Every structure is written in structure tokens, then in C-alpha cells.
Amino acid sequence: MTLFGAALAMVSLPVVAQSTSSAPVTGESIQDRKENQQDRIANGVQSGQLTAGETSNLEKKEGAINQEERDMRKLDNGKLTNTDKKTLTQQQNQLSKQIYQDKHNGAVQNTDPKSEVGTRAENQQDRIANGVKSGQLTAGEAGNLEKKEAAINKEVRTDRAANGGKLTQQEKAQVNRQQNKVSHQIYHDKHNGRHQ
Numbered sequence: 001m002t003l004f005g006a007a008l009a010m011v012s013l014p015v016v017a018q019s020t021s022s023a024p025v026t027g028e029s030i031q032d033r034k035e036n037q038q039d040r041i042a043n044g045v046q047s048g049q050l051t052a053g054e055t056s057n058l059e060k061k062e063g064a065i066n067q068e069e070r071d072m073r074k075l076d077n078g079k080l081t082n083t084d085k086k087t088l089t090q091q092q093n094q095l096s097k098q099i100y101q102d103k104h105n106g107a108v109q110n111t112d113p114k115s116e117v118g119t120r121a122e123n124q125q126d127r128i129a130n131g132v133k134s135g136q137l138t139a140g141e142a143g144n145l146e147k148k149e150a151a152i153n154k155e156v157r158t159d160r161a162a163n164g165g166k167l168t169q170q171e172k173a174q175v176n177r178q179q180n181k182v183s184h185q186i187y188h189d190k191h192n193g194r195h196q
Contacts, residue, residue, distance in 0.1 A: 030069065030085065033092050037062060038132050038139070038196055040099050045129035048111035049103040052125065052150040058099060059132075059143030065091045066139055117156060117172060120179050124149055127186050136190040145189065148182050 041058050044050035050058070065088065072084040080088070113119050128145050131137035137145070152175060159171045167175070 030080065030088055033089070034062070034066070034196070035135075037092060037095060037099065038135070040096075040103075041142075042129040042133035044099065044103045045109070045125055045132070046111075048109040051107050051109045052146050052153055054102040054107065055128075056143050056146035056150050058095065058102065059139045059146055061095050061098070062139035063143055065095065115167075117167060117175050120176070121149065121153065121156075124179060124182055124186065127183075127190075131186065131190045132196070135196040137186075138189075138194050138196050141189040141194070145182060145186055148178075148185070152178050152182070 041050065041055060041062070045055055068091070069080070069084075069088055072080055072088075076084070109122075109125060110118055111122060113122050128137065128142055128149070132142050155178075156167065156171075156175060159167055163171075
């Protein structure tokens, strides 16, 4: 009986050692999950279910998870341990719930604007969404662009509230200049060689 127990322990030892070591880098499930989240965000932007502010917040969180993954890989020679994968999966689960909540909270982005300013903002949102969906924009880049769009949107709302719902010619020109800057940044970020 003791010989059998010792033999069984020797056979099971390599299995235990394998399960606690670092898992090889395949990236499939982690990468697939990131791409799925980015597609959900892009679809929310295009449908108007996500506002620029919500998108900025989600992309900021996605960027933080991506940075954490890069840091984890640096610590383990390009690999993710099982613990790392579990941590990243939990964070992606939380982000997934946040995407769902933001898409279903009733706050919407206007996808059929009637004004020139609104049409320009919608065009920028579509360009950002397409960059996210294609992988041309990283989460950090998209978050930064959405933050700028949200600031412009807030300024437009404030100006309209102060002027009985309308923008003066000077305010329209100011918004147009700001949108031009964001437009150039979208183009630059989509063509800088970095990918999600």
C-alpha cells in the first residue's frame, strides 16, 4: 500500500507542477474578449446608445486593463499566469457590465442631428467608432478623443442654454475650430501605426 501511495504521488506531482506554472501566451481568449468589448463600445457609439462621456469613461477603463495586461506580461517574460488571466477576466467582466448599463440607461447621443454643429459631431463620433471597430484606434486614443468630444458637447449645451437654444455665429465658428482639431487628431491616431 505504501509503495502504491508513493507511486501515485510521483505520477501526480508533474500534473500539479504544470497547473501552477505560467501559462503560455496564446492571447486568444484575452484578445478575443478585448476585441468583443471594443466592438460593443463602437456599436454603442454608432447607435447613439453611448454618449461621448460614457464612451470616454469606458475607453479609459479599457485602456487601464490593457496597460495592466502589458505590465503583467513584462513581469513574466511575455506570459500571463493563470492568476493574471483570472484577474483580467474579472476586470473585463466588470467592464462588460458597465457597457451594458451605459447602453441601456436611457442617455443617448443624437444620431440624427438637424444642425450643422450636430451633424459635425455625429460625423466625428462615427469616425471614432469606425476606428475602434477596425482596431486603428487604441482604447487610450479613443478615450482621449471621446473626452475631447464630450467637452465640446458640454460647451455647445452651455452656450445654447445661455442663448435660448441657439448658437451665435462666433460660437459656431469656435466649435468648428475645436472640431477641426479633433478631426486632425482622429486622422493622426488612426494612421499612427498603433493598433488595438
